[in-house]
Amino acid sequence: IGDSNKGSLITSGTKKRPDGRAFDELRPLKIEAGVLERADGSSYVEIGDNKVLAAVYGPRELHVRRLLKPNMAILRCRYNMAPFSVEDRKRPGPDRRSVEISKITAEALNPAVFLEKFPRSTIDISIEVLQAEGGTRCAGITAASVALADAGIPMRDMVAACAAGKADGQVVMDLSEWEDKEGEADLPIAMMPRTGDITLLQMDGHLTSDEFEKALDLAIKGCKIISEEQKNAIKNRYGD
Template sequence: MSKNNIERISGRAPDELRNVSIKAGVIKNADGSALIEFGKNKIMAAVFGPKEVHPKHMMVSDRAIIKCRYHMMPFSTDTRKRPNISRREIEISKVIREALQPAIIMEDYPRTAIEIYIEILQSDGGSRCAAINAASTALADAGINMRDLVAACAAGKVNGQVVLDVDDTEDKTGEADMPIALLPNTGLITLFQLDGNLSKEEFDKALELGKTGCDKLYKLQRDALSEKYFNDKNGNKEE
């Protein structure tokens, strides 16, 4: 039963991402920063640190601590979001932190804090994945020691079809959404969530599709960093 011919609302192919662009080094005052546009998502991430831990009692003697805040501006959503921090934002801050943490070599920075701030200026489906890509680029831009970059992308099921990168409108009619984050060189999955329902077969397919999405995002992060550091748009140039 091939369902490949079902048209997506967006007109995209089942394995097609929305338009994505990443730019590294967009905020002068931050140690590292990135702006990602992922479909309608417009997200800025900034990294400060390593720096002094505040409050002092949170300091750990043999490694850094990671602080991460995912925050939406009131104008980023369809109906205005109240400025107070919501339970949803707190949960997403936590899963993003835990997605990035395995990539950061925290032992290299004892007694310090690495602060990651994510500001959602315009939201669309998949903002947590977009945010992880921006934060990973910002961390590399800040020169924090990392084992790998972290790439993230969601797969899901819409109209009975497993598709890559579910957006806002698809999410409303969708049956499942599965955001994942990946350390591409080690193959470690560091963010994994699912809501909806998937058969075993669909589950495997979504996972596979999600991985191809992550690979694309990994490449885009590299391109953004190359453009800033090597004045070269297409990554990987060797001298």
């Protein structure tokens, strides 16, 4: 995947990465829509060694009065890592990290969904990380968008997510787990490629403003490639 970057800001990047990728190359990507019978919408995403399932239930009527919004639906997300998804067994149940990722996932998806079409309702999204290799929040957001589309929920665009960052002194697209842990910075973003709206931007580590520009440019480029695969997944399920 990945391609050269004619006409972009990005100029650096001659060093090969530990997994042999070029600086502007995604890990191998596979997206499938409609993988679960009993959810209203679902999808499965593999990017590198990440394996992530997303399921959508709803929209359905919300009976919890304090959460209910009279003029729109609410979007609830639960990001969960399976105990066997990481090298050191992950203790089951929510922790600080998964609560944070659940929250930012809902925030990244919210602007894309026409929530006002479903007053007094909830749309529930479960994201299950079966195997993790760096970048699971992005894989989860990417999977959740496809699951929402598979559920037939009207959206402005499918949100695509991709990180860029700095590892071994080089600004690179789509950090692996090793690059995430050993690297200097991580910049995960989510966006609606059709409108160009960025719905999530987080940053961990240090980048100069020039490096930040390069990383943002690479992450946007990654989102655009992922977006095409999301659309292909929906086309493969429902035809053109």
